[in-house]
Amino acid sequence: KRKYCKIFQHRDEIYDVIETKKPFLIMTACLDGLIRLINVKDLEFLKTWKYHNSGVKHLDYNPNLESNGYILSTGFEYNIYLYCTDMSLDSAFKGKLEGHFVPLIDCKFINGTPICSSVDEDGNIRIWDTLQRICLQSIPNSKKNITVNGLVIMGKINKCIYYGNNIAFYDAKYNEEKDI
Secondary structure, eight states: OOOOOOOOOOSSOEEEEEEETTTTEEEEEETTSOEEEEETTTTEEEEEEOOOSSOEEEEEEETTSTTTOEEEEEESSSEEEEEEOSSOSTTOEEEEEEOOSSOEEEEEEOTTSSEEEEEETTOOEEEEETTTTEEEEEEOOSSOOOOEEEEEEEGGGTEEEEEESSEEEEETTTTEEEEO
């Protein structure tokens, strides 16, 4: 038998795709502001989430929270949106993490914990507790000479890296930032 490729149409460019384990889905982040949920097993479109006012740039998934895990989404806005698929896909939205003053670039969970880190266009980092929905730490970018394109979490060595026209390491243990 030949396998076929099923195409799911989006109205705009897809910026990110993640896989969730329970339920087994693919979620797409699209510039049209929608997150689409696709059942991988049956290749069926299930649902669309619309919480962003603008395009969705990044998604991150942590399967270790509650029974099905948590999902984060960021777009061209100042907030991080939080979802949990424990109850149903219809009531998955759990709220927003608010506190950045310029649009976000990225947000990632830290090593399977409920803690996440976000970075904004100015290179400011915030550390969040997603269960309590509070900001634990705000780390201003003291250099102001970096264009930020993304964030990498290095949980085993307790460092955040944000990058763009330069790479900056933030070491939470020593509360210091170093450029390379």
